[in-house]
Amino acid sequence: MLKLLSILMLLLTPWLAEAADVKFVSTLDGKPLSIPADVVDSPAAKDFMASGKNSYIGNADAIKAGKKIFQLYSCTACHGAHAEGAVGPNLTDDKWNYAKNVNDQGIFETIWGGTAGGMGAKGKGLMLPDDPTQGLTVDEVLKVVAFIRSNAH
Amino acid sequence: MRTHQLKLAVGAGLLSLICNSAFAEDDLSKLMQDDNQWASQRKDYANTGYSRLSQINKGNVGHLKQAWTFATGVNRGHEGAPLVVNDIMYVHTAFPNNVYALDLNDNQKIIWSYFPKQDPSVQALLCCDNVNRGLGYGDGKILLQQNDGTLIAFNAKDGTKVWEVKVVDVKKGESNTNAPHVFKDKVITGMSGGEYGVRGFITAYNIKDGSLAWRAYSNGPDTDVMIGKDFNKENPHYSALSVYEDVSGGNVEGGSFKALDKSKLKFPEADLGVKTWLKPQAIKNGWEHGGGSTWGWYSYDPTLNLMYYGTGNPGTWNPDVRPGDNKWSMTIFARDLDTGAARWGYQMTPHDEWDYDGMNETVLWEAQGKKLATHFDRNGFGYTFDRTNGTLIVAEKMNKFVNWASKIDLASGVPQKDPKFSTHQDYDAKGICPSALGVKDEQPSAYSPKTGMFYVPLNHVCMTYEPVESKYVAGQPWVGSTLTMFAGPEGVMGGFMAWDGLKGKSVWYNKEKFSAWGGALVTSSDIVFYGTLDRWFKAVDAKTGKELWKMQVGSGIVGNAITWSHKGKQYVGVLSGIGGWAGVAMNLGLNNDTDGLGAAGGYRELTKWNAAPGGGAMNVFSL
Numbered sequence: 001m002l003k004l005l006s007i008l009m010l011l012l013t014p015w016l017a018e019a020a021d022v023k024f025v026s027t028l029d030g031k032p033l034s035i036p037a038d039v040v041d042s043p044a045a046k047d048f049m050a051s052g053k054n055s056y057i058g059n060a061d062a063i064k065a066g067k068k069i070f071q072l073y074s075c076t077a078c079h080g081a082h083a084e085g086a087v088g089p090n091l092t093d094d095k096w097n098y099a100k101n102v103n104d105q106g107i108f109e110t111i112w113g114g115t116a117g118g119m120g121a122k123g124k125g126l127m128l129p130d131d132p133t134q135g136l137t138v139d140e141v142l143k144v145v146a147f148i149r150s151n152a153h
Numbered sequence: 154m155r156t157h158q159l160k161l162a163v164g165a166g167l168l169s170l171i172c173n174s175a176f177a178e179d180d181l182s183k184l185m186q187d188d189n190q191w192a193s194q195r196k197d198y199a200n201t202g203y204s205r206l207s208q209i210n211k212g213n214v215g216h217l218k219q220a221w222t223f224a225t226g227v228n229r230g231h232e233g234a235p236l237v238v239n240d241i242m243y244v245h246t247a248f249p250n251n252v253y254a255l256d257l258n259d260n261q262k263i264i265w266s267y268f269p270k271q272d273p274s275v276q277a278l279l280c281c282d283n284v285n286r287g288l289g290y291g292d293g294k295i296l297l298q299q300n301d302g303t304l305i306a307f308n309a310k311d312g313t314k315v316w317e318v319k320v321v322d323v324k325k326g327e328s329n330t331n332a333p334h335v336f337k338d339k340v341i342t343g344m345s346g347g348e349y350g351v352r353g354f355i356t357a358y359n360i361k362d363g364s365l366a367w368r369a370y371s372n373g374p375d376t377d378v379m380i381g382k383d384f385n386k387e388n389p390h391y392s393a394l395s396v397y398e399d400v401s402g403g404n405v406e407g408g409s410f411k412a413l414d415k416s417k418l419k420f421p422e423a424d425l426g427v428k429t430w431l432k433p434q435a436i437k438n439g440w441e442h443g444g445g446s447t448w449g450w451y452s453y454d455p456t457l458n459l460m461y462y463g464t465g466n467p468g469t470w471n472p473d474v475r476p477g478d479n480k481w482s483m484t485i486f487a488r489d490l491d492t493g494a495a496r497w498g499y500q501m502t503p504h505d506e507w508d509y510d511g512m513n514e515t516v517l518w519e520a521q522g523k524k525l526a527t528h529f530d531r532n533g534f535g536y537t538f539d540r541t542n543g544t545l546i547v548a549e550k551m552n553k554f555v556n557w558a559s560k561i562d563l564a565s566g567v568p569q570k571d572p573k574f575s576t577h578q579d580y581d582a583k584g585i586c587p588s589a590l591g592v593k594d595e596q597p598s599a600y601s602p603k604t605g606m607f608y609v610p611l612n613h614v615c616m617t618y619e620p621v622e623s624k625y626v627a628g629q630p631w632v633g634s635t636l637t638m639f640a641g642p643e644g645v646m647g648g649f650m651a652w653d654g655l656k657g658k659s660v661w662y663n664k665e666k667f668s669a670w671g672g673a674l675v676t677s678s679d680i681v682f683y684g685t686l687d688r689w690f691k692a693v694d695a696k697t698g699k700e701l702w703k704m705q706v707g708s709g710i711v712g713n714a715i716t717w718s719h720k721g722k723q724y725v726g727v728l729s730g731i732g733g734w735a736g737v738a739m740n741l742g743l744n745n746d747t748d749g750l751g752a753a754g755g756y757r758e759l760t761k762w763n764a765a766p767g768g769g770a771m772n773v774f775s776l
Contacts, residue, residue: 002159006435050205068622069334071621071622071623071633071635072621072622072623072624073623073626073629074623074624074629074630074631074632075630076634077280077348077630077631077632078277078630080635081619081635081636081637087280087281087282092234116273117274118273118277119277120274120277120628120629127629128626128627134626
């Protein structure tokens with residue numbers, strides 16, 4: 001019965017079925033997040049989908065790449081050059097507008113799907129709904145998170 | 154009739170410096186000449202912030218007391234000022250841009266109010282706090298420019314909506330923070346979004362019905378920029394193809410900062426709004442996302458029928474990806490009010506490398522029989538022009554700490570940049586003064602025809618600046634630089650000065666602990682009023698700068714001081730409610746030194762003076 005139910009759920013929510021073992025929900029409204037399988041683009045991304053763990057944390061190359069992506073997408077505009085906050089919140093201290101951002105799954109969900117506080121979705125396909133080619137892949141978001149965490153104090 | 158009157162006035166030499174006598178039959182012109190009213194954001198078409206009221210004078214200003222206050226119920230930065238028209242005060246707020254009409258004849262009872270329903274996500278587009286710089290008045294209508302681009306005309310008496318139009322497209326990252334300005338029969342409104350890759354423009358609507366009169370872009374072909382046939386005819390070198398050597402390679406190749414002298418300039422050229430955006434660019438046709446937003450205060454000379462305004466920074470902040478002068482960003486334009494045709498345009502910071510957004514106000518005045526215009530730019534220079542044709546008369550540093558350029562060559566109009574402070578990608582340029590906030594930002598100066606001096610609120614902030622690669626995505630931030638800010642060499646973050654517009658020199662200068670982020674008011678009794686971020690509302694002597702009076706209000710002041718009189722009594726007032734770029738970091742609870750582009754560090758102590766977020770209120774004082 002349980003199995004039947006989960007198959008039914010898989011049919012109803014194919015994006016979850018494709019991508020995730022962990023259940024990812026929107027910070028905006030708590031509904032399931034759309035993460036198509038084709039944007040789960042690296043071993044680290046696949047691992048994250050399955051475990052909710054970001055294996056890039058502390059990885060110097062990933063942090064460096066994450067900084068570039070952070071700048072490329074003008075995250076600096078709101079959060080400052082080192083994610084220390086500007087017109088948007090500081091991401092390096094222990095104060096969070098959304099408590100779940102303290103763990104990597106939570107902050108991923110916030111970046112991917114956006115918030116009601118003013119940040120738009122940054123996940124591929126969600127960032128610009130009428131242009132699905134825009135936005136970050138799962139791997140890119142994980143690198144950005146690694147960069148953000150590297151600035152924490 | 155108007156022409157006749159105009160000739161008569163000119164013939165009789167009666168044209169006041171305010172220059173609105175020609176349309177004395179026009180309702181707004183009458184109101185602007187009546188010092189009992191405050192019918193326009195900067196008091197008059199000329200943007201002087203000057204009132205002839207003198208009941209409050211140096212002898213009694215020390216006795217000013219709070220008359221009444223009005224809490225707006227909205228937190229965050231309250232820029233601009235209320236209007237006072239026919240015994241009604243019209244108060245606006247930061248987002249969601251509520252409006253209240255207060256009855257001055259009945260204890261400030263609310264006559265009507267308006268609560269816009271705006272999508273809260275528009276706040277994410279407002280780069281530097283969700284401010285609104287106030288309402289406009291004309292033709293019996295109150296004009297509100299909402300942050301989401303909706304421009305609304307209300308019946309001033311009862312608040313019924315007369316018409317509304319949509320000015321900007323928020324999907325492209327466009328938004329509005331400016332006050333609508335009413336000039337004659339037109340409502341002029343600009344737009345914000347220089348950090349979103351917008352294509353800047355200014356728009357004129359007919360005040361009767363909200364129909365579009367004209368829209369002029371800041372970049373693109375001459376037809377879009379509405380460049381007229383006599384454009385820059387007295388100063389054709391303002392229309393040069395390039396004013397620096399080796400612009401194609403950008404700063405990376407060691408070029409783009411060596412100024413050409415006038416003999417080497419190639420001019421006049423057409424379509425500079427396209428041709429000065431050279432390859433390679435971050436995106437195809439960089440001018441299409443070339444910024445040049447127009448969120449400041451505008452002025453108008455009815456006798457010349459020219460309106461004046463400044464355009465903002467080019468997009469993106471990384472200069473390497475937009476080699477060339479990037480016209481017509483950073484430009485003061487004079488346009489025919491009726492047709493929109495540009496009469497002259499002078500670019501203050503060609504090929505901007507520092508975000509010295511040129512949108513600050515231009516003040517119109519007269520001296521030695523000349524029609525002048527003075528502008529205190531973010532780039533740290535105070536400019537005086539012949540406003541009839543744009544000829545540059547004075548361009549001097551407002552403070553000696555300005556270091557990105559050694560001087561402005563008056564013959565060519567070109568700044569002589571110091572390569573030490575030029576910026577390029579992946580190079581962290583240090584010690585640049587002023588910071589991106591400018592020596593002065595949006596906080597408007599005032600001009601007194603009595604003292605002949607300008608009164609200028611200042612920022613004393615320097616920065617590091619590192620351009621980085623950034624990707625343009627419609628509606629998303631497109632910044633392309635990281636920067637930090639810190640107090641200037643004098644060790645304070647701000648100041649306030651009197652300035653001689655013809656000599657290009659400061660007459661007196663007071664240090665301020667924080668940036669003076671509110672606009673100035675000067676009266677015929679030679680008193681200057683302005684507010685500070687640490688909650689003081691001050692009166693100083695216009696001739697000496699000596700402090701005459703101060704009172705602390707509920708939150709830091711980023712609003713502009715105003716005065717009016719009611720039933721024979723003079724009042725002064727100012728909106729409080731900390732915010733804007735200086736206050737936004739504090740409003741968001743940032744408190745590390747480097748937070749908020751360094752603003753939280755530099756302005757760190759603001760948290761010791763202000764609640765966060767700051768609550769908005771109108772503060773009114775009288776004897």
